[in-house]
Structures are given as structure tokens and as C-alpha cells.
Amino acid sequence: MRSFGSLAFRQVRARRLRSLLTIAGIVLGVAMILGVLLLTATIHRTFNDLFDSVYGRTDLVVSGVGGDGVRHSTLAEVRRTPGVEMAEGVVFSIFTLVDRSGAASSDAAQQLNVAGESARAAELADARTVAGRRPHHGLEVDLQRSWADANQIDLGDRVRLATPAGVKRLRVVGLFQFSSGLDFGGQGFATMPLGPARRVMDRPRVWDEVDLVVSGGEETISRVQDDLRHRLPEGVQVETPGQKSADVESQLQGFNAILYFFAAMALFVGGFLIFNSFNMTVFQRTREIGMLRTLGAGRWRITGSVLREAALLGVLGASIGLGLGVVLALGLIELMRTLDFPVGKLSFTPFAPVAALATGLITAVLGALYPARRAGRTSPIRAVLGTEGLRAKLRPRRAVAGAALIPPGLAGAFWLGAADETTTIVAAAGMLGTLAIFFGIAMVAPFVIRPLVRALSWPFRRLFPVEGRLAADAARSDPGRTAATATALMVGLALVVAVNSLGSSFLRTISDEFDRSFARDLTVQPHGFVPGQGPQQTIAKGLRDRLALIPEAKVVARERFLFTTDLPGSPKKKGSDGLLLGFDPAQYEQVDQTDVEGGSRAQVFARMERGWVTIGRGWADETGLGVGDPITLRGPSGTRRTRVAGVVDTVVFGGQTVSMSLSTMRGAYGVTADSELALKATSAAARPTLRRRVERIVNRDYPNLAVLSNEELKSKVEDQVNQQFGIFYAIVGVAIFASLFGIVNTLTMSVIERTREIGVLRALGASRWQVRRSIADESLVIGLIGALLGIAVGTGLGYALLEGLSSGIPGVEYRPPLSTMVYVGLAGIVLGLVASILPARRAARLDVIRAISYE
């Protein structure tokens, strides 16, 4: 050893296993941070590529708010505007590839984003034809080459695609490539000539977008932008591709914030494990540190040495974590793709690994801060006394401080739930709140450990008096250690319970609403339908009338959905996301029984026929609008002043909805395609026949559509929600996995401390199996405490979040996720058992002779 400073290095080398167990948390935490950073960077890159590719030379994009169409005359209006050099209109749709058997799946890799445009519009994109030519007439397409390759489509092939006008055969006349090499989560891009596109897309008189180039630089762009905003209807937005891309980014901000939140929790667990491990190591090294003190090492040298060791472990763990992070990022990207979220190939930013490394290092040092200080305070007399009488006394003050942290923590979580949008500040408050709760519990936990151990170990003590008793005593002997170990496990399990209580409360509420309000028997909708932003798959134009001819069909009601960023009625001009619903009131009344305030259902529906609108309860509460109040619809096709016909008790889209008749919707928003059809049979007995007949038509001619009973619709919504939560569970799973190492670490420590005791037991005739069981019992007790705390804290956290949420979405009620609680309890048992495998084996294999002469 060359200097005192290198003592830290020696310590790490001398205790390889301990060091590895200690850094496991940092490894996984850093991996998660990097994984999430890379994921968000990749998402960012995907959308940047998209906008770069699609908009190439485009300076400004004119479109309806939320992506719906603009009036046909808009193009002429734009062309008349001074400074506009070139402007082209485009229509969009999503087609689905139909395979040889005539089936279409909801898989993203079979989705094709098709643009119908004039030949000149091609100049505006950043694409290059690599084979064949551009389509110019009839049912011709050119395809993005990577998509064609992935689906084994060659130049000259005729591909079968499900379109809004039914299944069509389109001839592939060209293949192109974006210069960015865009990978949009497997989805493909294609263009078609404008005329045929309008027919197959059923977009006869609108433009989904008008793209334009100005003659001049930045100044001209902003002048033309201002000019256009004045000339065009209020519901039309004029943006640069950069602003459009920023819009998408801000939509993703909330999602990103939640991802960071979970990644931070994983890292928190990592820091906690460092804390616990160093606490144990410092305690174990008391005599040695005392000796160093007698040799004249000052407090700061000791503290510094421990911190150096932590820094070393932090760097080591973070470095390993970086490698693992890339793997995790790939996994997360795969997960996102299965959720039909378009994510391209993993893209690196230099910032991500640096940030991940730094967080890992900082977390490790922060975690070791308290143990390091404690080490520095070790008195030189400890060289003689060792750890005798050193077990930290529990300081009630700490429990009080811990308990005091919990209410503000819950308040932070409440705020996170209540906020309209998950902005960075709100997410930070939620994160701090959650951390406060966890810290609080960690400080209170040592005080409840003894009674908890007593209660939880009761069955073990009954079953195995010796092993159970010893295990319980070991768990109780250092409540601080047991508490810290269990708390680390608690974090992950609590998050599972909290997230799940959100999900299940929400699902139950929706499911209850379905039960209450559905008078329909069947729903026809595109596969993988989720109302949201951007172009949506729609239902072929003639289908509704075809289905209405079935004798068993009493009602076939159209439903049209439009996601908007400017829900009417907001006192703020922009920024309120919501869902616009359109239906024929007379028909819809027969398939829907949702409670409406503002008169009888017949009255309300009659008002809607006259152009009035109904609003969701959540939106009514937020805007203060009531029945009869004036409300203005600002759509790209026109602005309409009308009144509120009623307030609907719905939790769909959080109650952020405005419903109107089909003609009102067409007039203001230009929506002409059906999103969903709701069917009612003539009688209950006719239902099976109706379903069979509908399925025959849909399966033969519209393979991109699904026919769902109410039960199936419910379970589909359930699956979608669960899938969306899947990514959070994946991240939380990593935190739980990390805490497993924490238990192993603590048990290993416990085995070392109990070496002599184990030796005596063995000498007195205890079998290896009995020794093993004693360690397993301690592990089980820790696991169960972690699970119990997790259930308790998760319930509190979930309740606070949900109470916050329901302040914005009336009608959502908290429901304890009972089955998840049971699973979490079982997880505690399984984790406890798994964690004990190695330490228990080690204990069972201790050399008896050495163990009894061990000091």
C-alpha cells in the first residue's frame, strides 16, 4: 500500500463479494437511468427523423388542430398569400397490409402511412426514389424500401391493403428511401396520386395538410406564418416543422417524466443499498477503524477513506451499469414497439452515458455519506472494545422526523395526480413527495421492526423452535439493518401496488361505466384502436349502410372521434387536450344510456340535433360550463357558436370530452369518417345471428376491423391499459431485483456475525438443513416485512395519487388492488427465499471447527 488513500482500493479488493453485492444497486440503477435516457433520445430522434424526412424542404405546415383536415379552399387561400413560393395539399390515411389468407393484424410493422399528393409535392419531402418511378395515376403506390423489404414486397407487386374504402389492390411502381434512414417503429410510408388517394381514403373535399415553401429566409417564414394565421379560420394551425416536432415532444414530456421518475426510484434503491451496506461494513470494521484512530488517523481521513471507497464502487458500478443500460434500452424500445408506439433504432447521445455515470457516482457517495460520518466518529478506544455495546440506540427523534415527512410526501403525490399535465415541476414534486414518503418510512421502520418480526416470525417459531427463534433474533438484533433491507425492497413493491391501484381503479371505473351506459350489443372498430393524436384508422365508408341492411340489426350507430388539443370551452385559448365525439343523436340514444344532466335524455338529444353539444363531467368541472351556457367550437372548417345541451357523467378520456351531432362535427371540424360502429340487435335472441352476419361481412371485406362484444371491448381496454403500465412495471422490476441483492448482502453479513452461533448449533447436532432453514427464515421475515411495508405505503401512495386524479376526473373511485396485494405478499416470500439461497448455503457449509473457535 503506497498511501493511506489507497486503503479504500484495498478494501474493495479484499471484499470482492461484499463490493459486488453493494454495487448491484448502482449497476441496476445506472442501467435503468441510461436505458431511459437512451429510450427518450431514441424517441426524440425518431420524431426528428420523421419531420426531417417528411417535411424536407417544407417551411410551414397548415393543418387542423389535432391533425384533422382543413377545407379544400385553404390551399387556394395559402397560394394567394404573398411570399408563398409553392404550396401543395396532402391527404393522409393509414392502410393495413392484408396477408394471403385475407387477415390483417394490428402489428405496427404492417401499418402503412400513406400520403395522397400531387406529383410536385414530392419535391417537399426528403426522399429519393431508388427503384422504379413515382406513382402518377390510378391505384399506384411507391413504398419506403425498408418496409417493402420487411414485408417481402417487390417492385411490380400488387399489394392488398385494407383502406377506408375496403380492401384494395395497389400496384407498387416505385421504392424510395428517406435520407435520414427513418425507422418509424416498423411502420411504413407510401405515396399515391392525389385523385385515387381521395377515393380510397374517403377524403373527397378536405386537405389533411397544406405544405408550403416561402421565397426568402427566416423572416419571411415568420411573416407568412403571421399572415396565414390571420387569413385562415381559427381552428387552423400554421406551424414550422420544428414547431410541430416540438408539439410532439411536449406531448411526450409527461410520459418521459414518468419514465424518469421510475428510473430515479430504481437509482434510489441503489443508493439505499449502498447506505445499508456501508453501515454494516463500518460497523463490522469498528475495531479496525478504532485501531487506525489510535495510530493517529483523524476523523476526516477516516470519513474520506470511506467516501473514497464509495466513489470507487460508484464508478465501478456505473461502468458495469452502462453496458447493461444499453441492453435495457433495447428491451424498453422493444416494449414500446409492442405498445404500437413508433420508436426507431437505438440512438446514442454522448450526454446519456455521462449523465448516467455522474448520477451513479453521486448516488454512491450520497448513500455512503452517513456511514462515512459515523466511521469518522469512531472513538480510538474501539480498538480495544470492538463493537461491544455499540449497537445504535434507536433515537425516537428520528422516528418523529420520519413520521413528519410522510404527510407532505402524500401531498406531493396528490398534486402529481391532480395536475392537468405532467410538467417537469409537477413530476419533480411527485418524485420528491414519493422520496419523502420512502425516507420517512425508512426512518420510522426500525421502531416497528421488533414487533413486526415478533408477529411475522410466529409461524416459524412454532414450526421450527430453534431455527425460527434464532432467525427472529437475528432479524431483531439490528433493527436498523433489517429495516433498511426491508425498506429497499419496499420501494419497488410499493410502486407496484401504487401503480396497480391507479390502473385497477381506473379500469374498474371504466368497466362500471361500460356496464351502466352500454345499451349496444356489438362494436365494430379497427384492430388496435386507441383514440389519440395523429391520423387514425377509420371505418370504410359504405360499411355502416351494409350492416344496417342485416335484418337482425335494430340500430347501427356511427361514432366519430377526434383528438384535439383545443377542446372547446376553455377560457385559455389553447392547450387543453380532449376528445371530440360525433354521433347521430337519434340513433346513438338507443345504444347509450349514460346519465346526462340538463333534462331528459330525449330533450338533450333533441338539442344536439339542433347543433348544441354535451360536455363530459370532468371538462364541465374544469371550465365551469353548465347546461345552456354558450360555447364556441373553433374547427378548421369553421367556427360555430352554440350552447351546452347537457353534462355527461363519463370517465372516458378523463371526462375531457365534447360530444356533438355528425353534422355539427363535419361543419366545424370537417370529420367525415367513422371511427367506430355501435350495433344493437332487434332482440336478445337475435344477437348471435347478428354477430355471425356482421363477422361474415367484416372478415371478408374489412380485415382491418374487429367485431367485439361488450365483454371483449372491456377486456381489450383492460389489455391496453395493462400494456401501457407494462413499461413502468418493467422499470420497477429492476428496482425490486436490485433490492434482492440488498437482502443477500444483509444475510451474508448476518451469517458472518452468527458464525460462532452456527458452529455451536452444528456441534450440538444441528443438521446443515436446520442451519440453512434458520437463514432462510430470517430472509423470509425480511421479505415479508418488505412486502407488508410495500403494501401499506403503496396503498397510501396510490390513494393519494388517485384522490388527486379524481379531483380532475370526477367519478374515479379508489379501489384497493386486492389481488395485487396478495401477489406482492407472495413476491416478498419468493424474494426472501431466493435471496437466502447463497447465504444459507454458505452458512450450512461453514467449517464447524473453525466456526466454534471464531472470534
Added chain:
Amino acid sequence: MDGTPALQTHELTKVYGEGETAVHALDGVSLGIERGEMAAIMGPSGSGKSTLLHLLGALDSPSSGQIMLAGRRYDGLGDGELTRLRREKIGFVFQFFNLLPSLTAEENVLLPALIAGRRDEEMRRRTRELLGRVGLAERAGHLPGELSGGEQQRVSIARALLTEPEIVLADEPTGNLDTRSSGDVLLLLRELNESEGQTLVVVSHDPAVAATAGRVVFLRDGRLAGEVAGGSTDRVVRALAELDPQAT
């Protein structure tokens, strides 16, 4: 009772390491301990007396040679069988008492029964009886930390007797005690041997302790180096001096 000795070893050998570096900790020891005998094993450190005790106690297996308890060989048995043997036939008394700090005196005595899975009233009765026998009936509910060294060792003697073992092995039983407590403990061991016929093997380097036994066996460099009758400390000291003239 038949005439087989309680313990019998034949050419017992224990070698640590291999080839050039091999150390013969025990080198062909043949020794018999009769039923009801109290024997002491003496020798300087490194003489192999601890190794011999570990082999006798079924804590370790010999490299070669035979070892028998009540006529049954147990050299070469597996861990499971050795464990069972320790549990049923052998009692241990350690230098550092080795009581479990979280158990009361009574629970510590009862421990071997609990390990064996016996929780009957019979064992509890015997525990109380033994505590009375070692003079600690009043202290049954105390934790080891609340007992003196001598008291702790007496608890550990009671523990060793609980399962009525064939033999009790004591490793430096007074090595960690003051003179008075040492006397009490030695007296107790002697009484157990004389009035109850408990077979006892005591390992010590203290002539006074060894002299308590009826027979003192000397060990040197892993071999038997002679033996004398116990009873007199002087005789033991003289025998030691003859064995190793430089030491005195």
C-alpha cells in the same frame, strides 16, 4: 452393560495438506476410554490434543485409523451421520461457553432437544432438573449476558448432559474462568463422573485441571507420549517434566 470401552481409537491419524507440505497433526494414536472414566488429555500447543478432541467429538473425520463410540465405528461416516451422532451421543463443553446470547439459561440447556425436534415435557423436566443439579435453578430465566463466567460454564455443562450422552468432551473448560469459578466447575465435573458415572474427557494444558481426572494421557507431536494416574497435581507436573525436560 457390556465391557466395550466408551471410546476407542486405533492408529488414528490426521494429516493436513499433501506431499512435502503434509503435516501429521495426529500420528497413529490408539487410545481407549472406559465407561465411567474421567480422562484428561494434556500436551503443549501443537501436540494434536485439539485435533484429537475434534475427531473424538465427530466434528472432523480422520485421515486413517479407526474410531469407535460404544463399539460402533464412526470414522469415514458422512456429515449427516456425524451430525446425528453428535446430537445423540456426545456432549460438548467449550472454553468460551458458547451459549446463544439471545436464549435464556433454561432455553440454552433445552437447545439440543429442540434441535432434535423433541419438545416433550420429559425434556423440559430434565432441563429443570439439570439446572438444579448445576446449582442454577434460580437463574433459569436469565440471559447468558446476565450470568458470571462460572455460571455460564455450568449452564453449558447442563446443556452437554441433556441428551444423556455416551461421553462429554470438555475443551479447556476452565480456560476462561477465574480461580474460584474454575474450582467450582472442576468440582462439578468430578462429581458428575463419580456419583453419576458420566464418562468425561477433558482437554487442558493446566496440570491442576488434568489432575482432577482419574487418568492423564500425554500427547506430543501427534503421538501418545505416556500416561499417569490423576488425583495429584504434583504427579502430573513431574510426569510433564520428564516428558519435556527443557520446558521446566
